[in-house]
Amino acid sequence: MTQGIQVTGENIYYGDFLAVRNVNVTIQPHAITALIGPSGCGKSTFLRTLNRMHEVIPGAHVEGSVKIDGEDIYAPGVDPVKVRGHVGMVFQRPNPFPTMTIRDNVLAGLRLNKKRISKSEEDEVVERSLSGANLWNEVKDRLDAPGASLSGGQQQRLCIARAIAVRPAVLLMDEPASALDPISTLAIEDLMNDLKDEYTIVIVTHNMQQAARVSSQTGFFNLEGAGKPGHLVEFDDTEKIFSNPSQKETEDYVSGRFG
Numbered sequence: 001m002t003q004g005i006q007v008t009g010e011n012i013y014y015g016d017f018l019a020v021r022n023v024n025v026t027i028q029p030h031a032i033t034a035l036i037g038p039s040g041c042g043k044s045t046f047l048r049t050l051n052r053m054h055e056v057i058p059g060a061h062v063e064g065s066v067k068i069d070g071e072d073i074y075a076p077g078v079d080p081v082k083v084r085g086h087v088g089m090v091f092q093r094p095n096p097f098p099t100m101t102i103r104d105n106v107l108a109g110l111r112l113n114k115k116r117i118s119k120s121e122e123d124e125v126v127e128r129s130l131s132g133a134n135l136w137n138e139v140k141d142r143l144d145a146p147g148a149s150l151s152g153g154q155q156q157r158l159c160i161a162r163a164i165a166v167r168p169a170v171l172l173m174d175e176p177a178s179a180l181d182p183i184s185t186l187a188i189e190d191l192m193n194d195l196k197d198e199y200t201i202v203i204v205t206h207n208m209q210q211a212a213r214v215s216s217q218t219g220f221f222n223l224e225g226a227g228k229p230g231h232l233v234e235f236d237d238t239e240k241i242f243s244n245p246s247q248k249e250t251e252d253y254v255s256g257r258f259g
Protein backbone atom coordinates (compact mmCIF):
# COMPACT_ATOMS: atom_id res chain seq x y z
CA MET A 1 0.00 0.00 0.00
CA THR A 2 1.88 3.01 -1.20
CA GLN A 3 -0.39 5.03 -3.40
CA GLY A 4 -3.36 5.76 -1.19
CA ILE A 5 -6.87 6.03 -2.55
CA GLN A 6 -7.71 8.04 -5.68
CA VAL A 7 -11.35 8.89 -6.24
CA THR A 8 -12.20 10.49 -9.59
CA GLY A 9 -15.53 11.90 -10.76
CA GLU A 10 -17.50 9.75 -8.36
CA ASN A 11 -21.30 10.05 -8.35
CA ILE A 12 -23.11 7.90 -5.80
CA TYR A 13 -26.73 6.82 -6.28
CA TYR A 14 -29.48 5.07 -4.36
CA GLY A 15 -31.66 4.04 -7.34
CA ASP A 16 -32.40 7.30 -9.17
CA PHE A 17 -31.44 9.47 -6.20
CA LEU A 18 -28.03 11.09 -6.58
CA ALA A 19 -26.87 11.15 -2.94
CA VAL A 20 -23.30 12.43 -3.47
CA ARG A 21 -21.99 14.16 -6.57
CA ASN A 22 -18.64 14.44 -8.28
CA VAL A 23 -16.12 13.49 -5.60
CA ASN A 24 -12.48 13.97 -6.58
CA VAL A 25 -9.96 13.27 -3.86
CA THR A 26 -6.66 11.58 -3.11
CA ILE A 27 -6.37 9.98 0.32
CA GLN A 28 -2.85 9.59 1.66
CA PRO A 29 -1.55 6.12 2.55
CA HIS A 30 -0.46 5.33 6.14
CA ALA A 31 -2.24 8.35 7.54
CA ILE A 32 -5.56 9.13 9.15
CA THR A 33 -8.05 11.05 7.06
CA ALA A 34 -11.17 12.46 8.72
CA LEU A 35 -14.49 13.12 6.99
CA ILE A 36 -16.77 15.70 8.59
CA GLY A 37 -20.01 17.43 7.67
CA PRO A 38 -23.66 17.77 8.69
CA SER A 39 -26.04 14.82 8.95
CA GLY A 40 -27.23 13.53 5.59
CA CYS A 41 -24.43 15.01 3.50
CA GLY A 42 -23.22 11.55 2.47
CA LYS A 43 -20.20 10.77 4.64
CA SER A 44 -21.27 7.18 5.38
CA THR A 45 -22.43 6.72 1.80
CA PHE A 46 -19.06 7.85 0.45
CA LEU A 47 -17.16 5.69 2.96
CA ARG A 48 -19.09 2.58 1.91
CA THR A 49 -18.12 3.10 -1.72
CA LEU A 50 -14.46 2.67 -0.75
CA ASN A 51 -14.97 -1.05 -0.11
CA ARG A 52 -17.98 -1.73 -2.32
CA MET A 53 -20.34 -2.08 0.63
CA HIS A 54 -22.59 0.55 -0.97
CA GLU A 55 -23.79 -1.73 -3.71
CA VAL A 56 -25.21 -4.38 -1.35
CA ILE A 57 -28.26 -2.07 -1.14
CA PRO A 58 -30.60 -2.90 -4.04
CA GLY A 59 -30.42 -0.24 -6.77
CA ALA A 60 -27.38 1.45 -5.23
CA HIS A 61 -24.56 2.13 -7.66
CA VAL A 62 -21.66 4.46 -8.40
CA GLU A 63 -20.20 6.23 -11.42
CA GLY A 64 -16.58 7.28 -11.72
CA SER A 65 -13.55 5.48 -10.39
CA VAL A 66 -12.04 4.49 -7.06
CA LYS A 67 -8.44 3.33 -7.22
CA ILE A 68 -6.80 1.65 -4.27
CA ASP A 69 -3.16 0.77 -4.61
CA GLY A 70 -3.48 1.89 -8.23
CA GLU A 71 -6.27 -0.58 -9.03
CA ASP A 72 -9.81 0.43 -9.90
CA ILE A 73 -11.97 -1.51 -7.44
CA TYR A 74 -14.97 -1.03 -9.76
CA ALA A 75 -13.27 -2.41 -12.86
CA PRO A 76 -15.12 -5.27 -14.56
CA GLY A 77 -14.13 -8.64 -13.12
CA VAL A 78 -13.07 -7.32 -9.72
CA ASP A 79 -14.53 -9.48 -6.93
CA PRO A 80 -16.19 -7.25 -4.28
CA VAL A 81 -15.57 -9.86 -1.58
CA LYS A 82 -11.85 -9.62 -2.29
CA VAL A 83 -12.03 -5.82 -2.14
CA ARG A 84 -13.66 -6.04 1.28
CA GLY A 85 -10.83 -8.29 2.44
CA HIS A 86 -8.40 -5.57 1.42
CA VAL A 87 -10.46 -2.70 2.82
CA GLY A 88 -11.88 -3.44 6.27
CA MET A 89 -14.71 -1.60 7.96
CA VAL A 90 -15.64 -0.75 11.54
CA PHE A 91 -19.14 0.55 12.17
CA GLN A 92 -20.58 3.19 14.46
CA ARG A 93 -22.10 0.74 16.92
CA PRO A 94 -19.86 -2.08 18.06
CA ASN A 95 -21.37 -5.12 16.36
CA PRO A 96 -19.60 -8.25 17.56
CA PHE A 97 -21.51 -11.50 17.15
CA PRO A 98 -22.93 -11.55 20.70
CA THR A 99 -23.10 -15.30 21.35
CA MET A 100 -19.92 -16.14 19.46
CA THR A 101 -16.79 -16.34 21.60
CA ILE A 102 -14.22 -13.54 21.64
CA ARG A 103 -11.82 -15.84 19.81
CA ASP A 104 -14.36 -16.77 17.11
CA ASN A 105 -15.34 -13.13 16.68
CA VAL A 106 -11.73 -12.31 15.79
CA LEU A 107 -11.60 -15.20 13.33
CA ALA A 108 -15.01 -14.57 11.75
CA GLY A 109 -13.81 -12.51 8.78
CA LEU A 110 -10.93 -14.84 8.12
CA ARG A 111 -13.19 -17.88 8.06
CA LEU A 112 -15.47 -16.09 5.61
CA ASN A 113 -12.64 -15.27 3.23
CA LYS A 114 -10.44 -18.33 3.39
CA LYS A 115 -10.22 -22.04 3.55
CA ARG A 116 -9.36 -23.77 6.82
CA ILE A 117 -6.19 -22.82 8.67
CA SER A 118 -4.56 -24.79 11.48
CA LYS A 119 -5.34 -24.25 15.15
CA SER A 120 -1.88 -22.82 15.80
CA GLU A 121 -2.20 -20.39 12.88
CA GLU A 122 -5.55 -19.35 14.30
CA ASP A 123 -4.00 -18.80 17.72
CA GLU A 124 -1.41 -16.54 16.13
CA VAL A 125 -4.03 -14.51 14.30
CA VAL A 126 -6.11 -14.13 17.48
CA GLU A 127 -3.17 -12.90 19.54
CA ARG A 128 -1.80 -10.61 16.82
CA SER A 129 -5.20 -9.04 16.11
CA LEU A 130 -6.23 -8.56 19.74
CA SER A 131 -2.79 -7.13 20.54
CA GLY A 132 -3.09 -4.83 17.52
CA ALA A 133 -6.45 -3.63 18.80
CA ASN A 134 -4.97 -3.12 22.26
CA LEU A 135 -7.35 -5.64 23.83
CA TRP A 136 -5.19 -8.74 24.31
CA ASN A 137 -4.24 -8.15 27.92
CA GLU A 138 -7.84 -7.61 28.93
CA VAL A 139 -9.22 -10.76 27.30
CA LYS A 140 -6.40 -13.30 26.97
CA ASP A 141 -7.72 -15.31 29.92
CA ARG A 142 -11.29 -15.44 28.65
CA LEU A 143 -11.11 -15.97 24.91
CA ASP A 144 -14.03 -18.41 25.13
CA ALA A 145 -16.38 -15.91 26.76
CA PRO A 146 -19.10 -14.51 24.49
CA GLY A 147 -18.51 -11.23 22.62
CA ALA A 148 -21.46 -9.71 24.47
CA SER A 149 -19.64 -10.10 27.82
CA LEU A 150 -17.32 -7.18 26.97
CA SER A 151 -17.90 -3.49 27.71
CA GLY A 152 -18.85 -1.15 24.86
CA GLY A 153 -15.30 0.11 24.42
CA GLN A 154 -13.94 -3.43 24.52
CA GLN A 155 -16.53 -4.55 21.97
CA GLN A 156 -15.48 -1.75 19.64
CA ARG A 157 -11.85 -2.83 19.99
CA LEU A 158 -12.97 -6.43 19.34
CA CYS A 159 -14.54 -5.23 16.09
CA ILE A 160 -11.28 -3.51 15.20
CA ALA A 161 -9.44 -6.77 15.95
CA ARG A 162 -11.89 -8.62 13.69
CA ALA A 163 -11.27 -6.06 10.94
CA ILE A 164 -7.47 -6.23 11.16
CA ALA A 165 -7.40 -10.05 11.46
CA VAL A 166 -7.62 -10.31 7.67
CA ARG A 167 -4.69 -7.87 7.30
CA PRO A 168 -6.47 -5.23 5.24
CA ALA A 169 -4.51 -2.36 3.69
CA VAL A 170 -7.21 0.15 4.48
CA LEU A 171 -9.45 0.56 7.54
CA LEU A 172 -12.70 2.49 7.18
CA MET A 173 -14.29 3.64 10.42
CA ASP A 174 -17.75 5.18 10.54
CA GLU A 175 -18.04 7.15 13.80
CA PRO A 176 -16.24 4.38 15.71
CA ALA A 177 -16.29 6.25 19.02
CA SER A 178 -19.77 7.79 18.98
CA ALA A 179 -21.22 5.13 21.30
CA LEU A 180 -18.28 5.25 23.72
CA ASP A 181 -17.41 7.09 26.90
CA PRO A 182 -14.51 9.63 26.84
CA ILE A 183 -11.94 7.17 28.20
CA SER A 184 -12.77 4.49 25.63
CA THR A 185 -12.86 7.19 22.95
CA LEU A 186 -9.31 8.25 23.78
CA ALA A 187 -8.27 4.58 23.82
CA ILE A 188 -9.65 4.15 20.29
CA GLU A 189 -7.88 7.34 19.17
CA ASP A 190 -4.57 6.09 20.59
CA LEU A 191 -5.14 2.84 18.83
CA MET A 192 -5.79 4.58 15.50
CA ASN A 193 -2.57 6.46 15.95
CA ASP A 194 -0.66 3.19 16.41
CA LEU A 195 -2.45 1.54 13.49
CA LYS A 196 -1.74 4.28 10.97
CA ASP A 197 1.85 3.10 10.52
CA GLU A 198 0.48 -0.10 9.05
CA TYR A 199 -2.92 0.91 7.68
CA THR A 200 -4.49 3.70 5.70
CA ILE A 201 -7.34 4.90 7.90
CA VAL A 202 -10.42 6.85 6.89
CA ILE A 203 -12.68 7.92 9.73
CA VAL A 204 -16.07 9.63 9.74
CA THR A 205 -16.67 11.71 12.84
CA HIS A 206 -19.11 14.29 14.14
CA ASN A 207 -16.60 15.25 16.78
CA MET A 208 -14.44 18.09 15.45
CA GLN A 209 -11.99 17.88 18.33
CA GLN A 210 -11.54 14.25 17.45
CA ALA A 211 -10.97 15.05 13.77
CA ALA A 212 -8.46 17.72 14.76
CA ARG A 213 -6.69 15.39 17.22
CA VAL A 214 -6.32 12.26 15.14
CA SER A 215 -6.21 13.14 11.47
CA SER A 216 -3.57 14.62 9.20
CA GLN A 217 -6.06 15.51 6.46
CA THR A 218 -9.74 16.35 6.61
CA GLY A 219 -12.54 16.42 4.06
CA PHE A 220 -15.62 18.56 4.61
CA PHE A 221 -18.85 17.37 2.98
CA ASN A 222 -21.93 19.57 2.74
CA LEU A 223 -25.25 19.68 0.91
CA GLU A 224 -26.98 22.62 -0.69
CA GLY A 225 -30.42 21.70 0.60
CA ALA A 226 -32.92 18.94 1.29
CA GLY A 227 -33.10 16.47 -1.58
CA LYS A 228 -29.93 17.87 -3.16
CA PRO A 229 -26.81 15.74 -3.43
CA GLY A 230 -24.00 16.08 -0.94
CA HIS A 231 -20.56 17.01 -2.18
CA LEU A 232 -17.01 17.37 -0.98
CA VAL A 233 -16.56 21.10 -0.38
CA GLU A 234 -12.95 21.10 0.70
CA PHE A 235 -10.17 18.64 1.38
CA ASP A 236 -6.88 19.72 2.90
CA ASP A 237 -4.47 19.35 5.77
CA THR A 238 -6.42 19.13 9.01
CA GLU A 239 -4.57 22.10 10.42
CA LYS A 240 -5.61 24.25 7.48
CA ILE A 241 -9.25 23.07 7.53
CA PHE A 242 -9.57 24.04 11.17
CA SER A 243 -7.54 27.25 11.19
CA ASN A 244 -7.70 28.76 7.74
CA PRO A 245 -10.02 26.93 5.33
CA SER A 246 -10.38 28.30 1.78
CA GLN A 247 -14.17 28.01 1.67
CA LYS A 248 -16.54 30.09 3.77
CA GLU A 249 -18.89 27.10 4.15
CA THR A 250 -16.08 25.15 5.77
CA GLU A 251 -15.23 27.97 8.10
CA ASP A 252 -18.88 28.36 9.15
CA TYR A 253 -19.12 24.66 9.86
CA VAL A 254 -15.90 24.19 11.80
CA SER A 255 -16.52 27.33 13.84
CA GLY A 256 -20.05 26.16 14.72
CA ARG A 257 -21.81 28.88 12.72
CA PHE A 258 -23.47 26.30 10.50
CA GLY A 259 -27.19 26.29 9.66
Ligand SMILES: Nc1ncnc2c1ncn2[C@@H]1O[C@H](COP(=O)(O)OP(=O)(O)OP(=O)(O)O)[C@@H](O)[C@H]1O
Nearest residue numbers: 014019037038039040041042043044045046057230
Ligand atom coordinates in the same frame (compact mmCIF):
# COMPACT_ATOMS: atom_id res chain seq x y z
N1 LIG B 1 -30.07 2.83 2.17
C1 LIG B 1 -30.40 4.04 1.68
N2 LIG B 1 -31.36 4.14 0.72
C2 LIG B 1 -31.71 5.35 0.21
N3 LIG B 1 -31.15 6.51 0.58
C3 LIG B 1 -30.20 6.46 1.52
C4 LIG B 1 -29.76 5.24 2.12
N4 LIG B 1 -28.79 5.50 3.04
C5 LIG B 1 -28.62 6.84 2.99
N5 LIG B 1 -29.46 7.41 2.08
C6 LIG B 1 -29.55 8.85 1.77
O1 LIG B 1 -28.28 9.30 1.30
C7 LIG B 1 -27.99 10.59 1.83
C8 LIG B 1 -26.66 10.53 2.59
O2 LIG B 1 -26.82 9.71 3.75
P1 LIG B 1 -25.60 9.28 4.67
O3 LIG B 1 -26.11 8.25 5.61
O4 LIG B 1 -24.47 8.92 3.81
O5 LIG B 1 -25.29 10.64 5.43
P2 LIG B 1 -24.23 10.93 6.59
O6 LIG B 1 -23.43 12.12 6.16
O7 LIG B 1 -23.50 9.69 6.93
O8 LIG B 1 -25.19 11.35 7.79
P3 LIG B 1 -25.02 11.10 9.38
O9 LIG B 1 -24.03 12.12 9.85
O10 LIG B 1 -26.40 11.38 9.92
O11 LIG B 1 -24.58 9.69 9.60
C9 LIG B 1 -29.19 10.98 2.69
O12 LIG B 1 -30.05 11.78 1.90
C10 LIG B 1 -29.83 9.67 3.02
O13 LIG B 1 -31.20 9.81 3.25
Ligand SMILES: [Mg+2]
Nearest residue numbers: 043044045174
Ligand atom coordinates in the same frame (compact mmCIF):
# COMPACT_ATOMS: atom_id res chain seq x y z
MG1 LIG C 1 -23.36 8.49 8.67
